[in-house]
Amino acid sequence: MSTNSTAAPQGRIGVVGLGAMGRGMAGSLRRAGYEVHVCDVRAEAAQAFAAEGGVACATPAELAARCEVVVSVVVNAAQTEAVLFGEGGAAAAMQPGSLFVMCSTVDPNVSIALEARLEAMGLLYLDAPISGGAARAAAGQMTMMTAGRPQAYAKAGGSLEAMAAQVYRLGDRAGNGSKxxxxxxxxxxxxxxxxxxxxxxxxxxxxxxxxxxxxxxxxxxxxxxxxxxxxxxxxxxxxxxxxxxxxxxxxxxxxxxxxxxxxxxxxxxxxxxxxxxxxxxxxxxxxxxxxxxxxxxxxxxxxx
CATH class of the missing domain: 1.10.1040.10 (N-(1-d-carboxylethyl)-l-norvaline Dehydrogenase; domain 2)
Structure with a gap:
């Protein structure tokens, strides 16, 4: 199923990774009215976004402590693991019921395992890889291929549609988005x-x-x-x-x-x-x- 409606903004949201895609996605969320907290291994990238109206955080943990929705836009599974469970990682700082949106291209089995691991910690997870390139990400016109629990979609609210023109819902558990x-x-x-x-x-x-x-x-x-x-x-x-x-x-x-x-x-x-x-x-x-x-x-x- 595809949806391209826009829901009302719902407060704070965090974006980890301000590369070609993440920077545009963070901008789209800010334009949609969200208070966007950002974190990147390049501190200057986060500071540059903060100068435009966002909030820079030093670590994923600092970001996760402030936001109930954390969007991860890093390169691969190893970086996703580090964002969640590395030094200063987000997982331990997330409040129960918070949502982690995984936008990297990874082995589907990795995504399935991440969902189970976070569920055991009382956290929600959305398998949500993206496509479209930097220009479409900056314009909020990219495609998002998602799969996850109904509770995860409910927690995301309108944030997915703020980032993507097409949000495809491909299953009620992680895996099919990555496939x-x-x-x-x-x-x-x-x-x-x-x-x-x-x-x-x-x-x-x-x-x-x-x-x-x-x-x-x-x-x-x-x-x-x-x-x-x-x-x-x-x-x-x-x-x-x-x-x-x-x-x-x-x-x-x-x-x-x-x-x-x-x-x-x-x-x-x-x-x-x-x-x-x-x-x-x-x-x-x-x-x-x-x-x-x-x-x-x-x-x-x-x-x-």
């Missing part, structure tokens, strides 16, 4: 890899890159990822909005999930190897469009 997210990542990773392969072939064959981009984006072979990521290649701008290493991780999660049930994923496997090759070649922290750099014998567009 749908990694399927989305399978497609995203394969589409980026295929886009890079197509552009690389065009360059190898001497086709003008800008002309190829124009034709493909107005033809049946286009994809959202081709249109978005190959624009980075044309601009020779590999500033990491989403890095190569994110897809090393995310396609790895896809393959781990499929391997558990012996389900073949030939395209995802190939795309994963391409991102692995790009990372090993030194491009891991560049934009994921840098996967095109693995192709030999091509001259990529250069900055003017």
């Amino acid at each position: 749908v997210k990694i399927i989305n990542q399978l497609l995203a990773g394969v589409h980026i890899a295929a886009a890079a392969e197509a552009m690389a072939l065009g360059l190898r064959e001497g086709v003008d890159a800008a002309a190829l981009y124009e034709v493909i984006t107005h033809s049946a072979g286009n994809s959202w990822m081709f249109e978005n990521r190959m624009a980075h290649v044309l601009a020779a701008d590999y500033t990491p909005l989403s890095a190569v290493d994110i897809f090393v991780k995310d396609l790895g999660l896809v393959l781990d999930t499929a391997r558990a049930s012996k389900f073949p994923l030939p395209l995802a496997s190939t795309a994963h190897q391409m991102f692995m090759q790009a990372s090993t070649a030194g491009f891991g922290r560049e934009d994921d469009a840098a996967v095109i750099k693995i192709f030999p014998g091509i001259t990529l567009p250069q900055r003017p």
Whole structure:
């Protein structure tokens, strides 16, 4: 089921992680009227948000002590574990009945285990990975794939709709949100890899890159990822909005999930190897469009 209604703001909410997505989500919550408390490993990021009207906290524990809803927007399962249970972690500071909203892309089994662990502490949990990129996060227009107890949704109130244009409710226990997210990542990773392969072939064959981009984006072979990521290649701008290493991780999660049930994923496997090759070649922290750099014998567009 999808919902895109907006409920009335309900007081304080905390956001841990002010990266490309979290910063935009915190801004969306503030615009919706919430008192937004933030925390980031980069203290200057939290202070910058506080200067715009938020409240900076030094640790997840400090944030969790002040907020009954904590939204975690960090990179992976290890960072999520640290936010909850590390030094200065949120879990021990959360009041009974408070809600932890987990927005990272993780193994679905990790999310299921986190729900059980927090339930044992009297805390609510929402499996809520996100998609859409930094611009959509900043505009409150991203997609959120959620699963959790009815009590967790009730506690969230209108905060999910304040952050996302589409909030999909995919089950009454954690797991399905993360499963749908990694399927989305399978497609995203394969589409980026295929886009890079197509552009690389065009360059190898001497086709003008800008002309190829124009034709493909107005033809049946286009994809959202081709249109978005190959624009980075044309601009020779590999500033990491989403890095190569994110897809090393995310396609790895896809393959781990499929391997558990012996389900073949030939395209995802190939795309994963391409991102692995790009990372090993030194491009891991560049934009994921840098996967095109693995192709030999091509001259990529250069900055003017």
